[in-house]
Amino acid sequence: MTNPYATIFRAPGAKGFAAAGFVARLPIAMAPIGLVTMLSQTYGEYWLAGAVAATFALTNALVAPQVSRLVDRLGQARVLIPSTLVSVLAFAVLITAAHLDWPIWTLFASALAAAAMPSIPAMVRARWTELFRDGPELGTAFAFESAADELVYIAGASLSVGLSVALFPEAGMLASTLFLAIGSSALILQHATEPKVRSIAREHRGSAILLRPVQIITFALIFVGAIFATAEVSAVAITRELGQPGAASLVIGVYAVGSFIVGIIVGALPLKLPLQRQLAIAIAVIAVTTLPLLVADTVALLALAIFVSGIGVSPTFITAFGLIERLVPQAMLTEGITWVTTGIGIGMALGSFAAGWTIDTFGAHNGFWVSVAAGTIALTTVLLGQRVLGEPRAASPERG
Known part of the structure; x- marks a missing residue:
């Protein structure tokens, strides 16, 4: 019996964008818990840590569909470059603010800007759909993506907390931000599998x-x-x-x-x-x-x-x-x-x-x-x- 997962990864470019997408989506699990861990250690107040994390998560839930709507109209590369750049810079400001004990309003402001983070799982699933639209392989590809999501939640949260506890409070958020920058850049550079823009x-x-x-x-x-x-x-x-x-x-x-x-x-x-x-x-x-x-x-x-x-x-x-x-x-x-x-x-x-x-x-x-x-x-x-x-x-x- 043919391994269906081996079949989908024989498609040109599949391994590349799947790997890049996995790295780029780690912040989905790492960032919220990383914010709580970092801010609870640096500011010593759990309510503040939870409030900043919630600000980021809920704003991202509202902003991400709008980013994806632009992707459908303009293409992944044209939208992912500025949205990822804004998010990465905002996370960098947030990390700096926590480390240098900046005023609390800077935490919320940077969390709002960081919410520009695009929905990487949606970008990757769109690429699988471009490869296997209406074919039986698409269900297998979506199953792989669901499994990848689970691995992200298993590994991402533990990694974020572990780094912050073992090294320094900002370590989890720093790693999360680097994963977003590196993974998204690798995904953006793979033009061959980028979905076509449709009218x-x-x-x-x-x-x-x-x-x-x-x-x-x-x-x-x-x-x-x-x-x-x-x-x-x-x-x-x-x-x-x-x-x-x-x-x-x-x-x-x-x-x-x-x-x-x-x-x-x-x-x-x-x-x-x-x-x-x-x-x-x-x-x-x-x-x-x-x-x-x-x-x-x-x-x-x-x-x-x-x-x-x-x-x-x-x-x-x-x-x-x-x-x-x-x-x-x-x-x-x-x-x-x-x-x-x-x-x-x-x-x-x-x-x-x-x-x-x-x-x-x-x-x-x-x-x-x-x-x-x-x-x-x-x-x-x-x-x-x-x-x-x-x-x-x-x-x-x-x-x-």
Whole structure:
């Protein structure tokens, strides 16, 4: 049997842009936790660290789709160069401000500017789509990307915290900024695989978020993102309550491991079920597997329950991005993909807040009720949207 992953990497340029994209996306995981670690050590106040990190994350969630919209209209290189440069310089200012104890307003100002950071996962997925549009290899490519995302979250956060603790407070953010600069530069220089700029039909000249399929998938993945964040916050609270706070990183890590393993397997399978049905099944699995989390009362049971809860994550991402590729006009693809990833980020921010409030009010184990509620809403959204998600894509002619 032919290895489907070997097949996709035989395409010209695939190895190069996949490697560059992996390095360039590390800041997605490294920057938020790196900001918290750096500022909590340099300023000694967690509220400030959290506020600056939230400012960056939420602003980036709103700005990234606009950057991707420009990419669809002008091309990756023309937009990635200035947006990456602004983000890298802003991160450099933020690091300097923390090191030299500059006024607090400089932290927030530079965090806002750093939010110009482009959505590298969207750029890479757009390149895979350019190579394998409408072919069976595209599902495998999206599966690889989902696995790469999981590896980024597994390795990125740990690397950022580890560097800051072992070396100096700014080390994690410095490494994150270098990865963004080097990885993005390597991606920009690979012109051969850059997607073509396509003209936009008159009826599709607005934002991709105005399209019903993008709205449905993004809304559903907001609540999937909330489940991720709830798992992280609740794991920290429960392991602390059980007197084993050091086990939190292990428990959180197995969540991504479960998703990674299943994503690799699913990507190698020639599934024939319609994508909208696959998405409904994957989110149903996520929703159902939130229930065992409510009764996990030891670290071992918690780790097992969270591992099982992660098995539906990668299939959800794979099918969600597959549907975006199928349903969104090609001239709006990068923006469409970015809205989905943005939904996940917004959900994580909201989930962290909701889980934190629930834990403070009702106790550590009750944080997972947020996961149950979020899973129910996500599944209901996708089930109600099955007809829309099953419709054919609107045509979008190429520019000659």
